[in-house]
Amino acid sequence: MVEKKTVQTYCVKNEIPELISLLKNEDSEDIYYSRYKKRFIDREKMQYDINNPLLVAILHEYEEYYISVFYDRVPLKKANKNLKLGLCKTLKTHKLTMLFLEKHIKKVFEEAGYHFLGHTTSGYYGPYIWTKTEEVKYSIELPNGKVDLPVLFMYDFLMNSWLEYVSFGEIGTGGWSKEEGLYCIYDRYKDVIEEPKFKVSYLIHEAQHNIDMKNKKYNMSASLLEYRAKLAELTNYPNMELFQNFLTRAKNDKKLSHPLAEYWVISDLSKLIFNEEYVNDIKQWESKLNDIQTNSSELLFNYNRCKKNVLTGTISYYLKALFA
Secondary structure, three states, rough: OOOOHHHHHHHOOHHHHHHHHHHHHHOOOOOOOOHHHHHHHHOOOOOOOOOOOOHHHHHHHHHHHHHHHHHOOOHHHHHHHHHHHHHHHHOOOOOOOOHHHHHHHHHHHHOOEEEEEEEEEEEEEEEEEEEEEEEEEEEEEEEEEEEEEEEEEEEEEEHHHHHHHOOOOOOOOOOOOOOEEEEEHHHHHOOOOOOOHHHHHHHHHHHHHHHHHHOEEEEOOHHHHHHHHHHHHHHHHOOHHHHHHHHHOOOOOOOHHHHHHHHHHHHHHHHHOOOOOOOOOOOHHOOOOHHHHHHHHHHHHHOOOOOOOOOOEEEEOOOOOOEE
């Protein structure tokens, strides 16, 4: 039997071929293997309950991209080019920029009654396409003070980018932050609205992004934004569950903003708490919840790893893959 957390970890680390090999040998109850074989080996595309062949064809082009990147391991530059060519053919256009193509796609989906958000998440293309948005006001207590922000709950997704696709919904984007407020995928949190998974791992995490994205003093990469938001989470999380997830998923790989941020968190806390470079044994951490909370707060307040921006201080628009 293969546990859900094992599947999540392989997907977050972009290790789909390794996951499929594991499932083939150990998924004795066939909870996952047949589905993964159909999707990635047999290349069977999803069926969509929409009566619009153009929309379905566009969605299938993105699916082919996911399979090529995460299973076939086609180099990203080549995979991006293939995606552009496929979309050009589908849309019957010769313009080869993803910016133009996704503007065109956005218009096509909006005319059919959907919301569409394109571009990349953690460096990979994969749109967010949903039907309905509902705004709710929240007052959020961050480590450095209270902020009032609207949360825009999104419903009825056709596609939730690449991570949900490669994990069959076991893990995926939970939301993102933009200047006007926080966007939240309702179905991912509907059963935990009163629990830390929403109140801390979504609200505090995304609100910290919102504040940092407006901070003109520091130049923050996607990984640094993630690092700081994860520190804000740890400062407020009431038990060791979140930290254990970080420890499991951490990976020192600059291509993966979330696992890299988690690696930085573990590394910096290891130095402060144990005076060691990197402690990856959960047993050594089990009695350290208070130390984790206190030192995470200090790292956050001190803008650890952040460099002051000597130019404009503009932080680019950023989408996050919240691991719920």
